[in-house]
Amino acid sequence: GENVEQHPSTLSVQEGDSAVIKCTYSDSASNYFPWYKQELGKRPQLIIDIRSNVGEKKDQRIAVTLNKTAKHFSLHITETQPEDSAVYFCAASKPGGFKTIFGAGTRLFVKA
Amino acid sequence: NAGVMQNPRHLVRRRGQEARLRCSPMKGHSHVYWYRQLPEEGLKFMVYLQKENIIDESGMPKERFSAEFPKEGPSILRIQQVVRGDSAAYFCASSPPGSRVTDTQYFGPGTRLTVL
Numbered sequence: 001g002e003n004v005e006q007h008p009s010t011l012s013v014q015e016g017d018s019a020v021i022k023c024t025y026s027d028s029a030s031n032y033f034p035w036y037k038q039e040l041g042k043r044p045q046l047i048i049d050i051r052s053n054v055g056e057k058k059d060q061r062i063a064v065t066l067n068k069t070a071k072h073f074s075l076h077i078t079e080t081q082p083e084d085s086a087v088y089f090c091a092a093s094k095p096g097g098f099k100t101i102f103g104a105g106t107r108l109f110v111k112a
Numbered sequence: 113n114a115g116v117m118q119n120p121r122h123l124v125r126r127r128g129q130e131a132r133l134r135c136s137p138m139k140g141h142s143h144v145y146w147y148r149q150l151p152e153e154g155l156k157f158m159v160y161l162q163k164e165n166i167i168d169e170s171g172m173p174k175e176r177f178s179a180e181f182p183k184e185g186p187s188i189l190r191i192q193q194v195v196r197g198d199s200a201a202y203f204c205a206s207s208p209p210g211s212r213v214t215d216t217q218y219f220g221p222g223t224r225l226t227v228l
Contacts, residue, residue, distance in 0.1 A: 043222055046217075049216065099157045100145070103154060105154045
């Protein structure tokens, strides 16, 4: 069945450093890859997404890359700040399907 | 424009009771998705509904769980005869009409169910 694997499960970085979170997906028909940020006790919020017709997308300090051949995509956060500390989820979905499959999440700690 | 609303935000039930969770999608949205999140885990898809129709319930447990999205009113996720393992946060999300799941889903604040 469809599966999304996410690594690492926990990531600790120093303020100002970069953070990279990686995901792989199993269904080659997947074509939409959103990333969500969830702070403790709050709802998941979309921070960036990418569709399969592009390889990279950037929004200020956040960027996402997609390698369709290898079936993996990554989230890059530069110049991390303490308020970036949260759990980040990657996800994948495909046309004609109705499920979004989420990764297990990465808990990011940014140390001041 | 109000976002996705869920109520109650916290729900405590004893084993064997019924839990009813409500979700009002964003104004103009006709697609609703329910997810379950166990403590320290990711979001697991449960069911996708449009008005008066269940489109995909492949993530829903076969017993005790049901969902509906009536023509009028909120979407309801019902859990009958709750057990301790049902304790989790239940999130719903909505997206606009005419969209496939590849359009952005907007999440509600969640209902945290605790089964004693």
